[in-house]
Amino acid sequence: MGEQLHKKQRVSDLLNEDVAIQDIIKIVKVSQTMVYNIKHSKAMGEGVQQRPGLGGHNSKPKPEFLESLDKKIREDPMVSMCHLATSFEVNEGTIRRAVHDNLGTASNARTPRHLLTKKLKQKRLLKCQKLLNWIKSKPSTVKNFSEKKIVAVDHVVNHRNNCWLAESIEDVQRVYRTKHPAEVMVLGVGSYDGKKMHPYFFDPGAKVGTDAYYKVLRYHMLPWIKSNYPEGDYVWQQDSAPSHNSTWCQMFFQEHMAKFWSKDFWPPSSPDLNPLDFFVWRVMEKEINIFPARRQPCSALKPALL
Template sequence: MPQAAASLSSCEQLNTTTMDSDNFNPPESWKRTTSVMMIRAEFKDKDIMKTECVARNTVKTTRSELEESNNEYEKVVERKKGKGFVEKLQKLVTEDPSKSSTKLAEELGVGNTTIQVCIKEDLRYNFYKRRKGQILIEKAQQNRLSKAQKLLNKLKHPVHNETLWFFSDEKNFTQDQKHNSQNNRWCVKNPHEVPIVGQTKFPAAVMVFGIISSNGDVMPPHFFPKGLRLNSEGYVALMKDVVAPWIKKVAAGRPYVFQQDSAPCHTSHKTQKWLAENLDDYTSPNIWPPNSPDCNPYQPDLMQHHGRVEGQDHQVLQEVSEGPGQVRLRQVVE
């Protein structure tokens, strides 16, 4: 026995030196096998813990299993997550991917950690959050495809090579600070030191309209009156008094296309008639795909500023008015 212990000790020193030099982290099965060998060689728990970098409870559990099995080495070192176990877990996950690891552990009679390790190492799966998306029936898919093809053709084959595109969008900004209780944490000793996120019953809000051009020009934000419900008359007045003069000033005689989404006040007969009579060109309802914010390069930047503004306590008009100067523009039409 002393000879075996000395031999094992020499091997451990050699392996430890090699592993330290390579920063190698051996699999748990190797550690378990080595722990059993060291227990049989009458090493103390403290020495096994130091050599294998394992917890005392792990060593005690291995020692107890070895005693209960009458020192049957093969039975103790046998991998707990055998092929049959992995197949059962795979079947359960396939039948119901929404089932939690805790529920899977209860059904299979193992620990939660065992399930998590098996899912990650054996099945090569991960738990992901479910995403939200637009419901698209077959008719809606065909409609979006048809409009997207028309829009792409309009972008790739303009009537004039120097055609400018003006992208527009509206956004509501509220004064109440937005926060995510799951992600937005506060690192302190006492939970009573965490500041309160103030909320009001009727938060102040402002609706903002903005435009950027394909060359990077940014129109100063237009603030709608408080409580205004934008309709066709109000939108046409906005186009006539604010948008059209700015667009024509920036275009300076060059041909241009004005983009707008499919909001009701944008697609009304009165609005469409005014746009056709007073602008060079615009995206009509039969060209712009519905529910497609990714088609508008202004949308991501507006949403980014919206997140910055609503993520802190602020004065709405002041913060929003400073936004256009901070917008990161990109060339969208080559």
């Protein structure tokens, strides 16, 4: 208790000497909240005119403060709350309340998206219309979605939510990443009626070109689809990868498939349309990579991948 009072007195003395708040934090080794609380208490006790936005309890931020804060955020929407608190020399809680309650804004995560040119957007629109018309004309046809995925067997880190509950820092398990993690490419197939093909794992390091892809189609996928849909009430989907659009593979589909969407159907850059891209691969990576102790060998994932 005596040491805490000494620190408070030291902070108060430095504030009287007009030392910058950030410097006081480093000198006395106290929290920013303590410095602001002491400064606020001194100002209220001495009847000093407060800065806009730094009133007492239940006081609303001043319009001048909110206007300056709003201008600062519009100039740099990526600015952090901590940086704003330092810039305005107020408590971070004051900034957060003003931003959320008074300005009506919230901190949102920036999500990656495909950069689509005007030409590509028009191309996607035309193919989506063509695809939608095909589906409407054949509503009972079972859709079979396929997709390849390179899976890196390494720890996946969610930087927005990567906490570990422990009594001390020594008990927290570290995140270890490998420089060159083991990778394997897998082909998955899932159908609208719930049927699924056992995933096909390519040889590690193998280049999946037209020849390799054709062999998988001929000796792995075709027997599965023939046994599950002997009446031919299905359609095969794949993206526009070079190996998929090769003349050899397109001829294979025309000869052996009841129905398939050619390269003129599937819209480019459309992972949101494929259930495998949209959901399945993410679940698979979570199961094998989130906790190293729970990792399963790739072979153990084959029966339950889809």
